[in-house]
Amino acid sequence: MAEKAILEKLGILADAAKYDASCASSGTVNRDSTGTKGIGSTEGMGICHSYAPDGRCISLLKILLTNFCIYDCRFCINRASSNVPRARFNPQEVVRLTLDFYKRNYIEGMFLSSGIIRSEDYTMEQLVEVARILREEHRFGGYIHLKTIAGAAPDLIARAGLYADRLSTNVELPTEAGLQSFAPEKRPETIRKTMASVRVGADDAIEAAKGRLLKKAKPPRFAPAGQSTQMIVGADGSRDDDILATATNLYSGYRLRRVYYSAYSPIPDASSDLPPVRPPLIREHRLYQADWLLRFYGFERAEIMEGARDGMLDLAIDPKLAWALQRREAFPVDINRAPREMLLRVPGLGTRAVDRIVAARRLGKLRLGDLAKLTASVKKLLPFIVTPDWRPGSLTDSASLRARFAPPAEQLSLAL
Amino acid sequence: MREVVLARPGDFAEWRDAARGLLTGGVAPENVSWRGADEGASLFGDNAPPASGAAISLPRELLAMADRVICHRDPTVPARLYRIVWRGLRDRQLLARRTDPDVDWLSKTDKAIRRDIHKMHAFVRFRRLGEQAGRESFAAWFEPDHYILRLTAPFFQRRFYGMDWAIVTPDARAIWHDETLSYGAGGTKDEVPDSDVVEDQWRTYYGATFNPARIKIDAMRAEMPKKYWKNLPEAQDIAPLLAGAGARVERMRGAAVSMANPLTDKWRTRVADELLLDDDIRTLNDVARAVDHCTCCPIGCNATQGVAGEGPAGARIMLVGEQPGDQEDLQGRPFVGPAGQVLNEALEEAGLDRQRLFLTNAVKHFKYEPRGKRRLHQNPTAGEIDSCRWWLDKERALVQPDLIVTLGGSALRGVTGKAASIASMRGAVHELAGGTKLIATIHPSYLLRLPDRARAAQERAAFVADLAQARKLAA
Numbered sequence: 001m002a003e004k005a006i007l008e009k010l011g012i013l014a015d016a017a018k019y020d021a022s023c024a025s026s027g028t029v030n031r032d033s034t035g036t037k038g039i040g041s042t043e044g045m046g047i048c049h050s051y052a053p054d055g056r057c058i059s060l061l062k063i064l065l066t067n068f069c070i071y072d073c074r075f076c077i078n079r080a081s082s083n084v085p086r087a088r089f090n091p092q093e094v095v096r097l098t099l100d101f102y103k104r105n106y107i108e109g110m111f112l113s114s115g116i117i118r119s120e121d122y123t124m125e126q127l128v129e130v131a132r133i134l135r136e137e138h139r140f141g142g143y144i145h146l147k148t149i150a151g152a153a154p155d156l157i158a159r160a161g162l163y164a165d166r167l168s169t170n171v172e173l174p175t176e177a178g179l180q181s182f183a184p185e186k187r188p189e190t191i192r193k194t195m196a197s198v199r200v201g202a203d204d205a206i207e208a209a210k211g212r213l214l215k216k217a218k219p220p221r222f223a224p225a226g227q228s229t230q231m232i233v234g235a236d237g238s239r240d241d242d243i244l245a246t247a248t249n250l251y252s253g254y255r256l257r258r259v260y261y262s263a264y265s266p267i268p269d270a271s272s273d274l275p276p277v278r279p280p281l282i283r284e285h286r287l288y289q290a291d292w293l294l295r296f297y298g299f300e301r302a303e304i305m306e307g308a309r310d311g312m313l314d315l316a317i318d319p320k321l322a323w324a325l326q327r328r329e330a331f332p333v334d335i336n337r338a339p340r341e342m343l344l345r346v347p348g349l350g351t352r353a354v355d356r357i358v359a360a361r362r363l364g365k366l367r368l369g370d371l372a373k374l375t376a377s378v379k380k381l382l383p384f385i386v387t388p389d390w391r392p393g394s395l396t397d398s399a400s401l402r403a404r405f406a407p408p409a410e411q412l413s414l415a416l
Numbered sequence: 417m418r419e420v421v422l423a424r425p426g427d428f429a430e431w432r433d434a435a436r437g438l439l440t441g442g443v444a445p446e447n448v449s450w451r452g453a454d455e456g457a458s459l460f461g462d463n464a465p466p467a468s469g470a471a472i473s474l475p476r477e478l479l480a481m482a483d484r485v486i487c488h489r490d491p492t493v494p495a496r497l498y499r500i501v502w503r504g505l506r507d508r509q510l511l512a513r514r515t516d517p518d519v520d521w522l523s524k525t526d527k528a529i530r531r532d533i534h535k536m537h538a539f540v541r542f543r544r545l546g547e548q549a550g551r552e553s554f555a556a557w558f559e560p561d562h563y564i565l566r567l568t569a570p571f572f573q574r575r576f577y578g579m580d581w582a583i584v585t586p587d588a589r590a591i592w593h594d595e596t597l598s599y600g601a602g603g604t605k606d607e608v609p610d611s612d613v614v615e616d617q618w619r620t621y622y623g624a625t626f627n628p629a630r631i632k633i634d635a636m637r638a639e640m641p642k643k644y645w646k647n648l649p650e651a652q653d654i655a656p657l658l659a660g661a662g663a664r665v666e667r668m669r670g671a672a673v674s675m676a677n678p679l680t681d682k683w684r685t686r687v688a689d690e691l692l693l694d695d696d697i698r699t700l701n702d703v704a705r706a707v708d709h710c711t712c713c714p715i716g717c718n719a720t721q722g723v724a725g726e727g728p729a730g731a732r733i734m735l736v737g738e739q740p741g742d743q744e745d746l747q748g749r750p751f752v753g754p755a756g757q758v759l760n761e762a763l764e765e766a767g768l769d770r771q772r773l774f775l776t777n778a779v780k781h782f783k784y785e786p787r788g789k790r791r792l793h794q795n796p797t798a799g800e801i802d803s804c805r806w807w808l809d810k811e812r813a814l815v816q817p818d819l820i821v822t823l824g825g826s827a828l829r830g831v832t833g834k835a836a837s838i839a840s841m842r843g844a845v846h847e848l849a850g851g852t853k854l855i856a857t858i859h860p861s862y863l864l865r866l867p868d869r870a871r872a873a874q875e876r877a878a879f880v881a882d883l884a885q886a887r888k889l890a891a
Contacts (some may be wrong), residue, residue, distance in 0.1 A: 006617065007616065007617060007620050009620055010617055010620050010624065011623075011624045012624075013619050014620075014621050014624035014625050015624040015625075017625070017758065018624070018625045018627055019627075020627075032574035032577070033574065033576065033577035033578055034573075034574055034577050034820060035577065036577060036578055037578045038577070038578045039575065039576050039577065039578045039579060040575065041571075041574045043571075043573040043574075047534070047537050047538045047541070048639060049538050049624065050537060050538075050539075050640065050648065050650055051635070051636040051639050051640040052622065052625060052626040052627075052636065052657075053626055053631055053632070053636050053654055053657055053658050053661070054626055054627045054630045054631060054632055054636075055630070055631075055633070055634070055635025055636050056625075056627070056630075056632075057633025058625060061621065062625060068682055068683070069683070071682050071684070072680065072684055080677065080679075080680045080683040080684045081676035081677050081680040082677060083675075083676075083677050092784075094827060097617065100614045100617070101614065101617075101618060101621075103542060103544075103552065103554060103576070103579060104541060104542045104543070104544075104554070104612065104614060104618070105540050105541060105542050105556070106541070106618050139578070139586055147542065162547075176717050184694065185684075188717070189708055189716075189720070189721055189722075192719075192720040193720055193721050195720075195747070196721070196745070196746040196748075198721045200746050200747060210678060213882040249718050249786050251786065251788070251789065252784070252786035252787060252788065252789060252790055252791045253718075253720065253742075253746075253786070253791055255785075255789060263630070265629045265630060265670045266629055266665065266666075266669060267668065268668050278629065279629055279630050281630060281632075285870075299655055339873055353488055356514050359514065360512070360513070360514045360515055362512070363509060363512055363513055363550070364857075366515070373514060373515050373520045374515065374696035375574070386480075398821070
């Protein structure tokens with residue numbers, strides 16, 4: 001009977017948590033269970049232990065402590081006015097599930113969030129308590145991601161940072177106006193203050209590590225995998241430009257490791273003013289590509305938006321290609337001479353391929369045949385590069401260049 | 417022709433010893449034939465020379481790759497690897513030649529092995545055997561593509577130190593028992609239990625975390641190829657989940673929006689209207705709370721918080737800076753960043769106690785330009801300074817200082833409402849309407865930007881002198 005109750009609650013509280021896209025288990029400290037009676041390790045790269053048919057990785061036990069909520073955010077399945085079934089775990093039940101799953105190698109750890117019950121502080125305390133039991137009573141060394149409840153007291157966030165690898169606070173909607181109309185109880189400045197206190201906690205821990213007198217006495221780490229956030233795409237009228245502007249502000253201000261973009265997906269018992277359409281998956285994908293350009297390819301937001309129209313990214317082609325088509329005067333690029341920063345701007349070349357090219361060209365001129373060994377597809381590069389045995393000639397400026405890459409309209413609608 | 421027989425496929429030490437012997441003996445790759453123990457002896461061929469003690473120095477990265485690649489099931493691997501180390505001994509740059517066919521093969525094969533290892537870390541599923549003296553024991557059946565068990569077992573040891581476990585594969589088994597790792601012969605699936613009580617929970621979780629509105633089967637299969645499904649308890653649910661997904665989405669879409677949960681109002685907490693009206697702001701505390709919500713200019717939307725002034729309500733001297741910086745914005749307090757440091761030192765030299773001053777800014781929110789992981793300070797416009805004066809005036813009215821010291825041009829504009837240069841105002845004591853005295857000086861961040869040391873020291877001395885003058889005036 002008790003088991004059945006657990007299954008039911010697990011079904012409700014995992015379903016309620018799945019709209020949070022984050023499942024990363026990477027980027028934390030190296031840690032393992034050697035010499036302890038406990039279990040758990042984290043080693044740089046995260047592991048996806050399974051994949052659901054929605055293509056998403058399953059790396060963590062991602063659940064809510066409860067889906068009761070005193071907030072009424074209209075895009076959320078757990079809003080107060082929704083009629084979804086409600087459930088609540090006690091901290092021990094979550095601990096037990098996490099350990100049982102972990103021992104069977106189903107997961108890398110736990111990602112715990114919660115609806116807001118009683119108050120922000122009370123809710124945060126409950127989340128911290130689960131993490132504390134796992135770390136202190138069970139010597140659990142696996143990955144822990146805790147949601148920081150916006151508006152919770154800074155000392156609770158400081159405690160969460162001691163147990164968790166990652167903390168996250170979701171901004172949910174990219175603009176203030178969107179948040180005010182869709183999530184009346186959430187205040188943008190409260191969300192930003194919570195993120196600021198996570199960054200200050202991390203900065204303080206780094207300062208403490210520098211200032212310590214004894215090299216041996218290691219000060220506690222603070223959320224070593226950093227913090228992240230999520231924005232919902234397509235629930236309100238925000239344009240991609242607004243979304244990326246908010247993302248760049250957040251990256252610069254709070255040292256976020258990741259911004260997740262989550263295509264708004266219809267939820268059971270939806271609020272009537274939300275689009276009952278299929279989630280805009282391609283748009284989500286383009287935003288991730290743009291985000292990568294910002295963080296790893298040296299692009300500024302304004303440059304990415306050169307390839308956009310009315311503040312929206314081109315859905316048919318990727319944002320780097322869209323930019324390159326507007327900036328054809330910068331091409332073709334000589335693979336054997338161009339600086340690294342310029343190679344990164346060639347459509348079809350990723351950071352790894354660029355590293356390989358830079359290393360390999362020191363040892364001899366690269367020809368097209370050599371490039372095939374360094375990158376996945378040479379065909380896409382052809383209009384934009386020069387090698388000793390290839391010149392694109394008029395191809396670079398050809399009017400039909402976009403059509404060469406963009407899928408026919410029909411196929412696109414299928415892909416959507 | 418030399419012949420090498422490798423008895424244990426995937427055993428790096430065995431291959432390494434043979435290769436070392438051949439290398440020290442100067443045997444070229446084309447003169448060696450490598451075969452497995454079960455491939456039948458050839459009629460011709462000499463045995464390989466025994467490993468000698470001579471040191472062979474190869475790049476560490478090449479050895480690490482060989483250690484992995486030897487686990488590949490392809491029977492030509494030992495010979496190809498030998499050719500590569502033979503070349504590696506003569507060409508220290510070999511691995512950097514990514515376009516070389518041998519190196520290309522090596523890196524692709526290594527990638528296949530690393531992927532196999534990674535997938536084994538991911539897809540091993542333990543089932544519980546029992547518990548003895550508080551220590552639980554588990555077993556798993558797994559079928560890797562290559563001979564990688566010895567490369568993966570240490571990972572499971574580090575991860576599951578506090579429990580006993582065994583992983584059985586067709587080629588070999590690894591056992592962690594009494595804190596010792598040992599290896600044995602391969603086995604069969606029947607040796608491992610065919611179920612586990614927790615699997616029901618796991619499958620429930622798997623089904624519940626799946627979003628039926630976003631089907632991406634190819635993405636799933638790219639990362640979790642079908643060949644692994646037979647040993648994954650959750651994989652049996654993939655087909656039924658997919659079959660039911662369309663109907664679930666249709667139900668969500670088709671369902672008329674129901675009435676709000678009748679308990680909504682009981683659950684919801686009303687957000688108190690925190691926006692204070694002009695008349696409500698009676699204390700410095702009210703200012704601090706209310707400035708957070710100010711939307712009179714667009715700066716506030718991107719800043720973390722409004723940073724109000726700080727200090728005793730009865731302070732005689734008010735210091736006005738420009739605007740909060742990165743640190744002030746994060747911590748919600750004025751002058752706590754690098755410029756604040758400079759100010760603190762200068763105040764001390766001038767004999768002023770920061771605790772007895774009121775410190776504030778002309779503009780209450782941080783204006784910046786995001787640049788990667790940093791926020792670059794941007795000067796507020798005259799319009800922004802003017803619209804923020806409302807807050808500064810509130811603070812002035814509440815503190816009623818005898819003397820105001822403006823730090824920098826923005827502060828001067830914030831206090832006086834006029835565009836005047838610091839140079840023209842500096843050195844004199846001005847009187848504001850209402851009798852408050854004013855002296856104008858530079859902003860401490862100016863001192864941080866001066867590259868010339870002598871000049872910086874000079875400017876700093878002048879800054880300290882201005883502060884000392886303020887102390888005398890307010891005494």
